[in-house]
Amino acid sequence: MVLTIISRCGYVNGKFETIRAFSPAINQSSERESLRTLIEGSILSLCHQLFTKGEVKLLTSEGRIYLDHAASTPIHPRVREAILLSLDRVGNPQSIHRDGEDMRERVEQARIQVARLIGCKPREIVFTGGGTEAINLALFGLFGQPQAHIVSTSVEHAAVLAPLRRLEQEGIRLSLVGVSGTGQVKTQQIVERLSSDTRLVSVQVANNETGVIHDLAELGRILKERGILFHLDAVQGAGLIDLNVDTLSVDLLSLSAQKMYGPQGVGALYVRQGVLLTPIIWGGRHERGRRAGTENTPGIVGFGMACELARLEREERFTHLSSLTEYLESLLLTRIPGVSISGEKVPRLPGLTHIVLPGVYGEGVVQSLDRAGFSLSHGAACSAAGSEVSHVLLAMGFSEQEAAGGLRISAGIWTKESELNKFVERLVPEVERLRNLRRRTGD
Numbered sequence: 001m002v003l004t005i006i007s008r009c010g011y012v013n014g015k016f017e018t019i020r021a022f023s024p025a026i027n028q029s030s031e032r033e034s035l036r037t038l039i040e041g042s043i044l045s046l047c048h049q050l051f052t053k054g055e056v057k058l059l060t061s062e063g064r065i066y067l068d069h070a071a072s073t074p075i076h077p078r079v080r081e082a083i084l085l086s087l088d089r090v091g092n093p094q095s096i097h098r099d100g101e102d103m104r105e106r107v108e109q110a111r112i113q114v115a116r117l118i119g120c121k122p123r124e125i126v127f128t129g130g131g132t133e134a135i136n137l138a139l140f141g142l143f144g145q146p147q148a149h150i151v152s153t154s155v156e157h158a159a160v161l162a163p164l165r166r167l168e169q170e171g172i173r174l175s176l177v178g179v180s181g182t183g184q185v186k187t188q189q190i191v192e193r194l195s196s197d198t199r200l201v202s203v204q205v206a207n208n209e210t211g212v213i214h215d216l217a218e219l220g221r222i223l224k225e226r227g228i229l230f231h232l233d234a235v236q237g238a239g240l241i242d243l244n245v246d247t248l249s250v251d252l253l254s255l256s257a258q259k260m261y262g263p264q265g266v267g268a269l270y271v272r273q274g275v276l277l278t279p280i281i282w283g284g285r286h287e288r289g290r291r292a293g294t295e296n297t298p299g300i301v302g303f304g305m306a307c308e309l310a311r312l313e314r315e316e317r318f319t320h321l322s323s324l325t326e327y328l329e330s331l332l333l334t335r336i337p338g339v340s341i342s343g344e345k346v347p348r349l350p351g352l353t354h355i356v357l358p359g360v361y362g363e364g365v366v367q368s369l370d371r372a373g374f375s376l377s378h379g380a381a382c383s384a385a386g387s388e389v390s391h392v393l394l395a396m397g398f399s400e401q402e403a404a405g406g407l408r409i410s411a412g413i414w415t416k417e418s419e420l421n422k423f424v425e426r427l428v429p430e431v432e433r434l435r436n437l438r439r440r441t442g443d
């Protein structure tokens, strides 16, 4: 009998171990499928058990403390295993032979898993190369003709603002609504900007710098009544906030796997049935003609698993992250004079704390804490690279100088209180040192 290796490895007791499973090469497709499902299921459940017992170690931050989950989360061991299982296979999901069919089934299974997370039909999901591409597809895909108006907010991620500015150059009328001092977008302010030619409203679920969650319960209903399309940038918040496309009355919704313990460079756009999009990538009939190019099957499979886990563990994750946030913020408020928590009094994503530290440059704190073994961030990962003053903080009414003292600390589902203690122990004297330095140099 011919044996086929169908699975591989994991980190067991800190060592890289190979877990092998063999399946007979059965020609009969249904038997082959049920056997594959059985074996893969047992491997995944074995990995999960080992991880739960603390016998599987994550490869993130060896000796370091990672507090930048809003930029990217580590891969969940079950996601990793699902990716490895599909990496072992060959075949183009578009091919009509058995290998192609096998890959296609994996992609379609992942589509079901993503759809379940947001309560839509699998056919309404378009896989993309990340959140930015999903948003670009939503914004550019709708606007073939320039005679229209879009409403968005001044605190959106660059993945939204940059395409909107581009569309503005092409003749689209753009209105950006501001936020209150707490960073929240008010539905009423959006509604006041709607006009007869408004075709789309695009808003984020939660802000990537402050974690502030926008209260959008009413907005979708109002837009639906007026026949205006609604795009939700749900890249931050998906997997933590309940995002049902019908409850929210959204027509388009963008997701990114890398914020949900899935792989980087994979995302999805939900497109409500009946909403017509012009592709932004041409070259084939993939994704029902909405996004050309061979599917990133391993990435998509990992994304599917990440969505499945997020759906099953959402409440548990929310509770754990909320208690970490409460713990961290009480430490920060008692230990650092003058610190303020952005959006302190409004609902925020659990796990994400944004603080403003007067008298220091957030960037300097990030660099010195990096040398001490901590990963955190000054602002959004993309603007951090360009060291710009945060447009989000400016929109909230902070001065440029105040905004320069911003720091984003984002915990994840495996962050421990002991790690937060170590972080605060290191942050407190560092802030003191940098403040003294700045006083002395007058900079």
Ligand SMILES: Cc1ncc(COP(=O)(O)O)c(C=O)c1O
Pocket: 070, 071, 130, 131, 132, 133, 135, 157, 159, 204, 206, 207, 208, 233, 235, 236, 256, 257, 258, 265, 267, 381
């Ligand atoms: C709110 C928000 N939207 C969009 C994006 C872009 O997603 P991606 O990095 O997957 O392209 C990000 C990434 O940080 C984000 O935080």
